[in-house]
Amino acid sequence: MKTNKLMAAAVAVLMSASAFAQTADEIVTKHIAARGGADKLKGIQSVVMENSMTVQGMEIPMTQTIVAGKGFRQEMSVMGNQMITAIEGDKGWMIRPAMMGGTGEPEDLPAEAVKGQGGSLDPGGPLFNYQTKGTTVELVGTEKVNGKDAYHLKVTGKDGGVSDHWIDAASFLETKVKRTVSQGGQEVVSEVTFSDFKDVDGIKFPYTMETENPMAGAMTITTSKVTVNGKVDENIFKKPVK
Numbered sequence: 001m002k003t004n005k006l007m008a009a010a011v012a013v014l015m016s017a018s019a020f021a022q023t024a025d026e027i028v029t030k031h032i033a034a035r036g037g038a039d040k041l042k043g044i045q046s047v048v049m050e051n052s053m054t055v056q057g058m059e060i061p062m063t064q065t066i067v068a069g070k071g072f073r074q075e076m077s078v079m080g081n082q083m084i085t086a087i088e089g090d091k092g093w094m095i096r097p098a099m100m101g102g103t104g105e106p107e108d109l110p111a112e113a114v115k116g117q118g119g120s121l122d123p124g125g126p127l128f129n130y131q132t133k134g135t136t137v138e139l140v141g142t143e144k145v146n147g148k149d150a151y152h153l154k155v156t157g158k159d160g161g162v163s164d165h166w167i168d169a170a171s172f173l174e175t176k177v178k179r180t181v182s183q184g185g186q187e188v189v190s191e192v193t194f195s196d197f198k199d200v201d202g203i204k205f206p207y208t209m210e211t212e213n214p215m216a217g218a219m220t221i222t223t224s225k226v227t228v229n230g231k232v233d234e235n236i237f238k239k240p241v242k
Contacts, residue, residue, distance in 0.1 A: 023139055024137050024138060024139035024153060025137070027139065027151050027153065027167055027172070028127050028130065028137055028153070030172040031127060031167050031172045031173070031174065032127070032128060033172070034171060034172035034173050034204065035173065035203060035204045036199075036202050036203035036204055037202075038128070038129075040201075040202050040203050041123075041124045041128050041203065042124070042129075043229070044068060044123045044124065044203070044228060044229065045067065045068055045229050046065070046066060046067045046068065046123075046228070046229055046230060046232045047064075047065075047066045047123050047226065047227070047228055048063065048064070048065050048066075048226070048227040048230055048232065049063070049064045049065075049205075049223055049225070049226050049227075050063055050223065050224050050225040050226075051063070051064065051221050051222060051223050051224065052221070052222050052224065053076070053219055053220070053221045053222075054219065054220045054221075054222070055217065055218070055219045055220075056217060058078075058079075060076050060077065060078055061076065061077050062074065062075065062076045062221070063075045065232060065236065066120060066121065066123050067121075067232050067234055067237070068121065068122065068123055068124075069121055069122070070088070070089070070121065070234060070237065071086065071087060071088045071089075071121065071234060071236070071237030072086065072087040072117060072120035072121055072237070073085070073086040073087075073236050073237055074086075078097065078099070078100070079099070081097035081099060081100075081104075082095065082097070083095060083096055083097060083100065085109070085117070086236070086237050086238075086239070087109075087114060087117050087120060087121065087237070088237040088238060088239075090114065091108075091109075091114065091239075092108070092109035092113065092114040092117065093106050093107060093108055093109055093239040094106070094107060094109055095107070106239050106240050108239075115159075115161075125174075126155050126157065126163065126165075127153075127155065127165065127174075130155070133157070133158060134157070134158030135155060135156065135157050135158060136155070136156045137153050137154070137155050137156075138153065138154040138155075138156075139151060139152070139153060139154075140152040140153065140154050140164075142169065143166065145166045145168070145175045145176050145193070146175065146193070146195075148168060148169070148170070148175070149168075149169035149170070150166040150167060150168050150169055150175055150176070151166065151167045151169060152164065152165075152166055153165045153166070153167060161179075162179075162180075163177060163178065163179035164177070164178040164179070165177050171197075173194070173197055173204060173206075174194055174206075175193060175194055175195070176191065176192065176193045176194070177191070177192050177194075178190070178191045178192075190211060191211060191212060192209055192210070192211040193209070193210045193211075194206035194208070194209055195207075195208045195210075196208040198226075200226045200227075200228055201228045201229070203228060205223070205226050206223075207222065207223040207226075208220065208221070208222055208223070209221040209223075
C-alpha cells in the first residue's frame, strides 16, 4: 500500500511538472500571436524607431536602427553632443562626448557590453522561436504588474544569461522585463515596463517604455514612429575609420 502511494505521488509530480512546462509554452504561443503572429515576426528584416527619452527633466531625441542578425545602432543628441552606440555582429563601438567621459572619437565597446546588447540584433525577441535558439522558458507563477495579472516567465539563454519577463494575462503582450546588465564594469539590475502598444504593419510595438536602474535613474522612452522593413544602409553599423 505504501509503495503504491509513493508511486502515485511520483506520477502526480511528473504530471504536474509536465503541465507546468506545457503551460509556459502555451503562454509564449499566445504572446507571439498577440504580437502579430509567427509569420509576421519572421518577416522582420529591419526596424527603425524614432524616440524621445526623458531623463532628469531633459528631453533627448533618440533613434534606434536594427537589421536582423546583422547590426544595431542607437543615436542620441545630448545637449548638442552626439552619442552613438553600434553593434555589428560580435563587435561594437561607441562615440561619447567629453561631458560623458569620452573623447568624441569612435572607441571599441567592452566585450561584456557587446554581449549585453546581443539581443538587440533579434527584433523578434528572446521568446520568439526560443527552442531553436537553445533557450529555455520556465513559468514562475502569476503576479501583479501595474495592478494587472501577469505571467512571470524565467528565460535562460544558450549562454546561460537569465532574464525575467512578465506577460499580461489578458492581452498576452509583454508588460515588463528584468535583466542584469554590465554598466561601467558593474552588474546592474535593469527593469523596463512596456505600455501603449500600437499596430505597425500588423505587428504590435510598445510606444512607451519606462526603466529605472541605480546608475541612470528613471527614464521614459516615448516612440513617435516605427518603420518596419524600410531601406537601411548597413554601413552605419561599421566603426568609422580615422
